[in-house]
Amino acid sequence: MFQVVVEKKLMRERCLTRHDVGREEFVNEVWKWKTEYGGTILRQQRRMGASLDWSRECFTMDEKRSKAVTEAFCRLYEEGLIYRDLRLVNWDCGLRTAISDIEVDYTDIKERTLLKVPGYEKPVEFGVLTSFAYPLEGELGEIVVATTRVETMLGDTGIAIHPHDKRYSHLHGKFAVHPFNGRKLPIICDAILVDPSFGTGAVKITPAHDPNDFEVGKRHNIEFINIFTDDGKINSNGGPEFAGMPRFKAREAVIEALQKKKLYRGAQNNEMRLGLCSRSNDVVEPMIKAQWYVNCSSMAKQALDAAMDDQNRKLEFIPKQYTAEWKRWLENIRDWCISRQLWWGHRIPAWYVTLEDDEMKELGAYNDHWMVARNEEQALAEVKKKFPGKKFEMLQDPDVLDTWFSSGLFPLSVLGWPDDTDDLKAFYPTSVLETGHDILFFWVARMVMLGITLGGDIPFRKVYLHPMIRDAHGRKMSKSLGNVIDPLEVINGVSLEGLHKRLEEGNLDPNELATAKAGQVKDFPNGIAECGADALRFALVSYTAQSDKINLDIQRVVGYRQWCNKLWNAVRFAMSKLPDDYTPPPTINLGTMPFSCGWILSVLNKAISKTVMSLNAYEFSDAATSVYSWWQYQFCDVFIEAIKPYFAGDNPAFSSERSSARDALWVCLESGLRLLHPFMPHVTEELWQRLPGVKSHTRKESIMICEFPSPMELDK
Template identity: 55%
Template structure:
């Protein structure tokens, strides 16, 4: 192409393969195109999109570049770094690229080559900061061949030498490594590590590009003289102005910080490490580069395990973006911030003014009252509790919930410390428990041992939600809801031996419980740890105290936990019944525990925990006027309500005027409600339950009766369906009995 009389900037017209064959065969290719613009055929072009032909610029588009490689086309640069057309563009030379695009239409129109303009959906790359159109250009670059390093990295993961956690990310690792390309390590930026490459100019070959690499200019001069056999004084050097890719520089991190390439004491002591923790989005960009360099330069992997945490998103699962106004500053969560202050932050940012109002609306919707002060501990705990999957949707309401947990923790510890006399100190239980502990004391230590086991397993397997859940349950449900409530009558009326055993157990729970929680909530646990009446004061801080292990707490008893769970179920049923009748704390009820078989431990446990139900356990024969609470097929509770409400219930037979509350096929509660309720309304409620239950039974029966049920449905699912059907049918029978009873009212 003669650029002097060119009317169209340099390029190539690419048309659909089969279509072009048709055009050429019928001699329909325009002569100007034949003469001025090369035409080639390629399957890349979509015949049904636009005209079915597209002009490509081989040096200014990634897809065009690939087409040019397939057809051995020249790579022609048509504009400079300022976006102005070069001399090879004929009459358009020196003009701005956007002006030329408009002028080309006029030129084509004048040549009778222009037909029309149509709008098509296009993705134009824009700079995220300046919003300018990004124009790809061919530039000389430095590359590293990565195929061998990638093969070694794949081998390390497949052999287990390098472990990626969670292992679902291994697929991503293999995808990147097995399809790896040469790595462009040079960047045209004003900052970064300058590439240690020098261009060598010799007297006889000034136009030829000759290069050497070296740490210093003196070393480069010496290497050039030796390599090219020329005296040093005849050589001119020019250091490349490019800098290294950021990921190249950061890939050196695991060993560069210890003085590499010198074999320092720190390098010998601390390299390689054990664990790298980072986000899964840079698994290839950063993690892989560190693995490459570690294996290549030092012959060792930089770490043994890679833990990839999820990406933090907003409560709606959206990526945090300034334009959406949903970016959460951790400091604002820790200290709290008003809605007005959040709006003010937008004005101080580099956000486009057109986006500020939109961002304000987003903030107003998500934080109408601003962000409450949550504290560092609550934020840390929340992030660990929600660390699951690829994304973490940060809900401020949940963080605030853990702030309330901090308050509960503080108040519980403060209350528990009141049970320790002044000027006394304690130590945790030894692995072998002393005699004299009550069954509830042993239960508390069993639940503590369970928490120690699960939290340690959670850390070992990087299952942080499991660890935080068991810490939370230990403090809130086991210690606060049960054990501290149990201790109130013990310290009020118990013997000195009982009090002494309870204090030692309580102290053990507090110290180990705080240590378990310390990695998640370091500040509040440190403060409370310093307040413990510790006998062993050799450890000045909880941060360096030994973490509890299973060998420290071999107190687990699953049978005891199951029995206490049954006793607590009785407590909850009684409390629910009392709540339904709006009984005050002053109206104490009497419970009769009716059991079949050997259930003495259940009776003993309920006797110890009866204060939680605000009821007294009677050993006498259950009188009439009771609400019968069926706990299981072997346990009943007869709750005396006669003195509290107008009711009369015979032990032998359910009388008229009684509402039967079905809990399951084995659990029901008989409540005398005659004169207190409208029977017809109760029947209506039970009819609705029957209808829902009937649908469930029908679906299960249809599924079970299917011909291929036994062959296609897993055995575990068949078992669950069978159990659910039996339970539902039993509940249906009880509902029908309840309706018949209500009809007699």
């Protein structure tokens, strides 16, 4: 993500790509950006009141984590779980890198649709099936095929028909002729791919740019021709007429060229699924590339068994519905492509050896010339053993590892692995992982698989998956929509002008900036009011009952800010009834108390029990509701009002009632504030410190280190 942001920044500020500035300068720019902005999330967490051991802060690219990543790669390679292969990958032409299957977001298109694609000024047409004819060799006529990606016909190397389709029985073993380069395309019979009832029953085959065609190409041993450069332009294999064109402009040019040759047969609406990169939103292009892979079969089975084995279940998901998703994904897992053609990240610890007498000199030409090692010195020593007496050059793989590889090692690396540290012995495996459900497979599955394989056990026993925060309209938060909410802006408040300024400091293009500002004007015409951290925390917790999405309405946060004020006033009023020399009672005897006092302590006990039960069940919204209801509807609305007559003057008739009310008030305030503290740490700490008798009653220095309340034993 850092690389994507800095690339956009470079283009916006200097009109340069990373390739223009070179690897070293670009990586330095990313480090600068990380240094300047990398602490933002920590500032947000601190301001939100996160209780963490800040001395243990680390970064996935620091020296210790880098050592762990290198060691993990080498061990997995030595165990045969990492290998290099030439396969069809998901390619992002904007980022110029391969991405994994789960980094592809699919959008369903019902009919002709114009979509904005990064790098193109005009929207691009999708959801259209284009038909065209291939001339047949020997004046046998033509054969019509259809495709949603007509530009890929420049890389066609065959045409498939069903072996039992009588319409084409006379074409078995024949050839079509490519209209732009004269290439002979064999007409092959393939019952696996071709449905004779769909379309014309003839299918163009582009093995280098389609997953199904890739398999056909392997089955029938037909040629694989890559027609795209890494940045998505037509290369020389596409022919001089189209070379250098961006792929979607080439689409238009190919249609025009087919029309000129009278081979175009029309277009129609067509339902399709379009793959988009989750990071860049670019249209994913299938490309043949040599990449590094992790064999996930055995690891996935162990991760699956950890959650599904009734006899030896070790891993629990909360909510339970995600167990089924875990099963579905791991049962259908494919090997994980871990190499990325990026510059920011952990460099792959593999060196390519070019021998003096090698016929092919390009990087990676010979798969057995790779040497995986923990450092360059070790690689050099191993190369000399493998190729004794040979002259050679050695170059480290320029690619970096998928960021989820290093992230997947985090439960181990953060505790000092691969060293056998005291932390590792004490804290691995840990108890609970809390994260968003959107990265269940990106991160959680990888942590479990790598933890079992390298650490000998699952990294945690429970996984709590929180809902994803969306805006009040249910839309995914997006900078281009202007609906991204910075928690600091909710806590501190911000004007509409301040919201606009943040957008202007980002990487949006002029059109996106205008759209985003319009969105902010609509949603926050007066900016965002100062709400404080406690109100935001309480709102977010109360939202957790909302399925898998939180539609965050800032007005709800404002409501809890107002409730904080009411809480403050109620507690201050209650404390005004406790004299400075007040001493809390050692025990509470309900039998000597007025009904109102016994009642409030009884319902406090019930609230404590309900809250503890809900927290133990990870039902945080129910816990928050229990605490809120007691404070609002029972303590403030009923009890405070009920005892006011006892304190109206110094009527000696109410002397006993006043004493009981003071004791009940103190217990309610002290226990009630501790009950509320995890949800609203700041206001509860401030009020608790002001409680009479707190410091003299053998209490802790802070409410934060007090025990959470448990139901009281009340003498009847």
